Amino acid sequence: MQYKEKVSILGSGAAGLTAAIYTARAGLNPLVIQGLQAGGQLTITTDVENFPGFPKGILGPELMEEMHKQAERFGTRLIYDMAESVDVTRRPFRITTSQDEILTDTLIVCTGASAKLLGHDSELKLMGHGVSACATCDGFFFKDKDVVVVGGGDTALEEACFLTRFCRSVTIIHRRSHFRASAIMVERVKQQQKISLLVDSVLDEILGVEQGAVTGIKVRNVATGSISELAVDGVFIAIGHKPNTELLEGQLELTESGYIKTVGVKTAIPGVFAAGDVQDERYRQAITAAGSGCMAALEAQWFLEGLAHKAVVSSTTCEIASDVEHVKTKVRKKAAQAERLTVA
Ligand SMILES: Cc1cc2nc3c(=O)[nH]c(=O)nc-3n(C[C@H](O)[C@H](O)[C@H](O)COP(=O)(O)OP(=O)(O)OC[C@H]3O[C@@H](n4cnc5c(N)ncnc54)[C@H](O)[C@@H]3O)c2cc1C
Known part of the structure; x- marks a missing residue:
């Protein structure tokens, strides 16, 4: 199935769900593609004691469940699927999942960076x-x-x-x-x-x-x-992290270690934003991921407002141009009439 979205978010960790809460509350009806680890990395830990607002701490899976509910409350749609490829070379951008092709005006990438493990x-x-x-x-x-x-x-x-x-x-x-x-x-x-x-x-x-x-x-x-x-x-x-950016290779600029290159949360492609661990090699915390998810949501909202403004300006410009054309035609008719009268 093919369908069109204003805001699509890849990933349902702290960054993706925060971006969803903000864009949903802005009335943008975002779509979250959750990926294989719904709720992100915090679902594999127990106590989280450094996320503000929980003086007694909270279990990682419980925190993510609460964020999920908060995002849904404002109209976020969350699907259990995984982006298989992304095309940001044309507009609207395209995301291919196992089921659908999603066209989207803005894309917020929050696919995280997985800690490398030993495999035991x-x-x-x-x-x-x-x-x-x-x-x-x-x-x-x-x-x-x-x-x-x-x-x-x-x-x-x-x-x-x-x-x-x-x-x-x-x-x-x-x-x-x-x-x-x-x-x-x-x-x-x-x-x-x-x-x-x-x-x-x-x-x-x-x-x-x-x-x-x-x-x-x-x-x-x-x-x-x-x-x-x-x-x-x-x-x-502590053997390193692997940013989940394979599907963006050749589409977005990546750092040497594979993280998405951003200025703030903006990528080089207007309308494509990245938030959370996938663009943050340094801090990699739930609160910083949530913070950048908020930033990406606001940037997406302003980007869409800019698009809407451009559309109004260009339709107003068309209207003015057609009015001018109308006046010119009238003037030409009057001039021709006047010329005929003078000749007579
Ligand atoms: C064991 C452990 C304990 C931790 N404890 C703490 C703590 O106490 N406090 C703290 O602040 N931080 C903690 N962290 C770090 C914290 O979990 C991360 O900083 C945070 O989860 C980053 O959020 P994120 O949204 O950027 O990415 P993630 O949480 O990694 O989420 C990535 C999301 O992307 C999705 N995804 C990936 N690929 C695709 C795809 N192709 N298509 C669609 N979706 C995709 C995944 O399914 C997932 O939902 C811990 C991390 C670990 C591993």
């Missing part, structure tokens, strides 16, 4: 129960606990330093003997008494699935093949 079963089962991909989000829950950070880049080392504010001990597990991180970060980590390094090592398994909480890990030394167990309360995976 135990990692998924214990996500939000001792396993995390965000130290800023979850570090606070590990006061006086022992944790490990997996990764060897700047982010992993920064997360490890951040965690020393709360944790009793932080062990960095890195598969090589040298760190990819900058020398200054490596030096900073070495100065930290709470941090120890376990290099040439990979995390083989996270223990505690039966208990429903992390109790330890199995670590394999890649040089010797020996496996050892370490008792820990938390595992932070």
